[in-house]
């Protein structure tokens with residue numbers, strides 16, 4: 001009897017672009033994909049932190065390149081993707097948050113968070129998908145959304161709007177590109193201990209609010225996202241597209 005075999009979680013021979021790779025969740029995703037055998041291209045705006053991460057990954061024996069990119073600049077996105085050549089995997093992790101009660105949210109903050117979290121990820125995902133479609137290749141495109149793409153958060157109306165938008169375009173692209181073998185999914189973390197979340201997690205009152213809602217009883221660590229990104233990038237998730245993978249310790253289960 002031939003037993004069924006688990007499809008491979010390995011990514012040898014595949015090339016991945018990871019934005020926001022110089023910090024936090026993006027750094028974790030880049031390290032996870034590299035560990036699974038992918039060649040990884042790291043992208044962010046600041047050169048120094050990128051070079052430090054590239055050096056650490058190369059020092060651990062991984063295949064890595066680094067390129068500066070501001071994802072809020074659509075021309076820079078096109079130039080970057082054209083210059084990189086063939087890719088198989090994209091992880092959009094670059095993003096930002098600004099917190100304020102909805103009654104006080106400014107147009108400037110709204111535009112900045114929309115540009116950084118939605119417009120950049122939308123056009124980068126499209127640019128990579130165009131390359132895959134032109135080459136007739138399958139691919140896995142992963143957007144780092146948030147549990148805030150599924151629920152509301154006080155003082156986070158603008159941030160929540162951006163993450164709900166990411167969920168929306170991910171599903172629409174998954175429908176359009178499924179016939180091409182291009183999969184598009186989101187990963188939706190709860191609060192993960194990174195520089196972005198420090199404003200919440202280093203304030204005892206806010207941290208208590210977070211910890212009271214995470215059913216597993218602790219805030220997330222970068223490592224909590226790493227297995228998920230490898231899974232979604234690999235053939236182990238070959239039938240999964242248009243999905244949201246919650247890494248929220250049960251926050252949204254209630």
Ligand SMILES: NC(=O)C1=CN([C@@H]2O[C@H](COP(=O)(O)OP(=O)(O)OC[C@H]3O[C@@H](n4cnc5c(N)ncnc54)[C@H](OP(=O)(O)O)[C@@H]3O)[C@@H](O)[C@H]2O)C=CC1
Nearest residue numbers: 020022023024025044045046070071094095191192194196
């Ligand atoms: N930490 C958390 O609790 C959670 C985070 N998320 C999401 O995960 C993603 C990553 O967050 P996290 O790792 O915490 O954040 P960090 O602040 O630790 O890292 C953000 C990264 O994005 C890069 N970046 C920011 N803006 C741009 C830009 N315009 N163009 C290119 N790169 C950019 C930064 O580098 P540089 O400034 O040099 O460009 C940095 O590498 C975000 O989308 C966030 O919304 C989702 C759920 C929970």
Ligand SMILES: O=C(CO)[C@@H](O)[C@H](O)[C@@H](O)C(=O)O
Nearest residue numbers: 097146147189190191197200
């Ligand atoms: O998405 C998040 C939690 O699910 C985080 O990025 C936070 O919203 C972060 O911006 C914060 O509020 O500290």
